Amino acid sequence: MxxxxxxxxxxxxxxxxxxxxxxxxxxxxxxxxxxxxxxxxxxxxxxxxxxxxxxxxxxxxxxxxxxxxxxxxxxxxxxxxxxxxxxxGEAGAITVGYTAIAGQSALPVMLRRAAEGMPGVSFVLRELVSTDQMDGLVKGSVDIGLLRPIVARPGVVSRPLMQDRLVVALPEGSSLLGNMAAPKGEPLPLGSLDRLPLLMYSTKEARYFHDLVLRLFASAGAHANITQYASQVPALLAFVQAGLGVTLVPASAMAFAPAGVEFHEIDGRHGIQELNRVDLELAWNEETANPAVLRLLRLIETF
Amino acid sequence: MxxxxxxxxxxxxxxxxxxxxxxxxxxxxxxxxxxxxxxxxxxxxxxxxxxxxxxxxxxxxxxxxxxxxxxxxxxxxxxxxxxxxxxxGEAGAITVGYTAIAGQSALPVMLRRAAEGMPGVSFVLRELVSTDQMDGLVKGSVDIGLLRPIVARPGVVSRPLMQDRLVVALPEGSSLLGNMAAPKGEPLPLGSLDRLPLLMYSTKEARYFHDLVLRLFASAGAHANITQYASQVPALLAFVQAGLGVTLVPASAMAFAPAGVEFHEIDGRHGIQELNRVDLELAWNEETANPAVLRLLRLIETF
DNA sequence: ACTCAACAATTCAGTAAAGGTATGAATGTT
DNA sequence: AACATTCATACCTTTACTGAATTGTTGAGT
Structure with a gap:
């Protein structure tokens, strides 16, 4: 040649x-x-x-x-x-893993700022539950994860990105609460949910939410009567819409709730306020060789 | 790098x-x-x-x-x-120069056979009068010429490709001939054209035809009353169509004559037959480095 | 904890390739 | 006929690549 x-x-x-x-x-x-x-x-x-x-x-x-x-x-x-x-790092591609809820809250904000601050860098988006993101971060198939604070795998580091809280989701105009019903929009003590059919996060894919809900119920002295498991918030809201029970979802999920679901803040008394805290973290592989990722991390530090 | x-x-x-x-x-x-x-x-x-x-x-x-x-x-x-x-020579491009008449006779035949015998070779076509083709062959801007037997420039060689004859072109139903008129399609002695308005080939771009027509008239003892010059056959035929006079064109030009023009063979007696001969030659530069051209020349030898 | 196996990096010597200078050969020009 | 131009050749020097032997490092197995 x-x-x-x-x-x-x-x-x-x-x-x-x-x-x-x-x-x-x-x-x-x-x-x-x-x-x-x-x-x-x-x-x-x-x-x-x-x-x-x-x-x-x-x-x-x-x-x-x-x-x-x-x-x-x-x-x-x-x-x-x-x-x-x-x-x-001037150009390149970053694969972002994100949970369904982060896709509606933290992700759009991050993408908007990144598009301004790092033109030339493109993003590959993958909606994944936190554990799958963690696997991807280890394997290198995900560069940046927007995930819940689950136990980190070796080499993966993270920092808090956003805080949220859980709210109660009920079928609209439902009689599930009986005489404990609260006017729409009013805070509701978790005790009102005692023994009601509860639509729950699965222990495997959504362990973080699963454990948090159980902690909240226990703290309020209420019994969690789990009737159904699902791993994604939209699926739980669909069950609520169908009148199958109640559930707790992050407040930011209210933005994409289907019609026929009503939300109530959780009454924060008796130490519930401190427990009711949903964290979203930004995670990445410490040894990433992708210069665009390093640049994005530096950019995120500034806001 | x-x-x-x-x-x-x-x-x-x-x-x-x-x-x-x-x-x-x-x-x-x-x-x-x-x-x-x-x-x-x-x-x-x-x-x-x-x-x-x-x-x-x-x-x-x-x-x-x-x-x-x-x-x-x-x-x-x-x-x-x-x-x-x-x-x-398996692939490549050949620039072919051709006269307007050759474009209607020899060129299509050659292209058809070349397309069969040398697929992969493409042709660039340039309609040019013979002298311009000769220039192009010297400069290398033309690889193959289909031209009249004009004086060759150094380095350019040629071989006969086709023979044709001149025929008389008259305005249809014209009274130009007077009582010497012949029935449509009948041979006509050149003497009938004595002193008639003659549409002539220009001496510069179409010297070959110019000289040939003059030789034919002289041989028939007729006077050439030239009233108009043109260098291309289609232009002469347009003049004939307009009734401005008569002219002689190659028989193969009859195929693309406009309506309103009638043709007659030239009466071949008195040695006119031998003079009435229009040659078309194939010319190329002896030192061409284009392998596709060499291949085409070999191919042409076979038919 | 130690040894072994796997695998990329390093060292060194021999060789092939690329560049430079000087010169030759061919062909127009004065 | 002498000259100028321009591409080709010969020869030498320097650079760079290759392969063999060896080293260093890191998991895996005992």
Whole structure:
């Protein structure tokens, strides 16, 4: 196969149609340039120039090679630049894992600011539960995770990003609460949910919420009568909408609740207020080699 | 700038993710391969692989480089093949110069056979009068000429391709001939055209026809009463159609005559038959370096 | 905790390739 | 006919690549 310096030499001679002038342009002397062209011709098995001691002209094969040689050289230069830009973090791609709820709250904010502060960097979005994000962060298939504070795997570090609280979700106008019903929008003590059919987070994919709900119920002295498990907030809200029971969801999930669900703050007395705290964390692999990720982390520090 | 062997080395390592295996695939030993990758990384100013003694993985910069490196290498291979194909005449382009009349007779035949016999070769068509074709053949801007037997310039050689004859073109139903009129389609002695308004080929661009017409008139003892000059047959026929006079055109031009023009063979007695001969030649530059042209010439020899 | 196996990096010597200088050969020009 | 121009060749020096042997490091197994 020919070499890139040979292609450069060829293009220079083809444009100048003069070995001496081409050699000068290439910052070399004429004899080695002649030899390079001869080598190239030998490798391609054909004459590229018709040359006498008075005139140099392209052959048909040379005319075929010229535009292609230019294209190859251009692509090499562009590739060089692209790799440098990616390695400096100026360009690149970041895969973001996020929970369904973060997709409605923290993610859009982060993307908006990143689009301003780091143009040229593109984002690949993957909605994943926290544990799957953690796996992805270890394997490298996820660069940045927006997830719940679950136990971190080795090499993955995180920092708090947002706090939220749980609110009660009820079927609208339901009689589930009986005489303990509260006017729409009023805070509700968790005791009102005692023994009511509770739509619960699954222990595996949504252990963080599962444990938090149980802690809140225990703290309020209420019994959790779990009738159904689901791992995603939208699925739980769909059950509520169907009148199958009540559940607790992050306040930010109210924004995408279906019709037919009403929400109540949780009455914060008796120490419930301190327990009712949902954290969202930003997590990344400590050893990430993606410069765009490092740049994004620095950018996030500023807000 | 990086080199092609470095890109090959990079692609091999990126695909194998193992220096030893990649080295084997490249038919080399592992140490120089490691050095090639190091050189490439140095030239690009960034790590392309994250490597420990147990594991090799692509960095973001490496992942950016991989598809581009493949593309560059593919393009090099394709370029190599294309140049070889052009140099063998298997592919390529041939610029054909042709006169307006040849464009209706010899050219379509030649193109049809060439398309069968030399697929992969494309043709660039340029309608030119014979003298311009001759210039083009010398300069190299025309590879093959379909032209009249004019005086050849040095380096240009030719061979007869087709013979034709001149026929008389008259305005249909004209009274120009007076009592010498012949029934449509009947041969006409040139004497009938004595002193009639004659639409003539220009001396410069169509000297061959100009001289031939004058020879025919002289041989028939008729006086050529030239009233108009033109260099192209279609222009002369338009004048005839307008009733401005008579002219002589190659018989093959009858195929694209406008309505309102009638044709008569020239009466061949008194030695006119031998003079009335229009040659079309195939001409090319003896030193052409275009392999496709050489192949076409060989192909033409066969029919 | 120690040894072993795997694997990339380093060292060193030999060789192939690229560049430079001087010169030759061919072809128009004065 | 002498000269200028220009590409090709010969020869030498420097650079860069290659392979063999070796080292260093890191998981895995006992």
């Amino acid at each position: 020919f070499s890139l310096p040979q292609l450069e030499a060829f293009v220079a001679v083809a444009e100048e149609l003069h070995f001496g002038a081409a050699a000068e342009r290439l910052n070399m002397t004429q004899p080695p340039l002649s030899r390079q062209i001869q080598m190239l011709e030998k490798k391609l098995g054909t004459q590229l120039f018709g040359r006498t001691s008075r005139k140099v002209e392209l052959t048909a094969a040379g005319a075929t090679l010229l535009p292609r040689a230019r294209q190859i050289l251009d692509m090499c230069i562009k590739t060089d630049l692209d790799v440098r830009r990616v390695s400096s | 990086f080199s092609l062997p470095q890109l090959e080395a990079f692609v091999a390592v990126a695909e194998e993710l193992h220096f030893g295996a990649a080295a084997e695939r490249l038919n080399m030993t592992q140490p120089p391969l490691s050095r090639q990758i190091q050189m490439l990384e140095k030239k690009l100013g960034t790590q392309l692989f994250g490597r420990t003694s147990r594991k090799v993985e692509l960095t973001a910069a490496g992942a950016t480089l991989l598809p581009r490196a493949r593309q560059i290498l593919d393009m090099c291979i394709k370029t190599d093949l294309d140049v070889r194909r052009v140099s063998s």
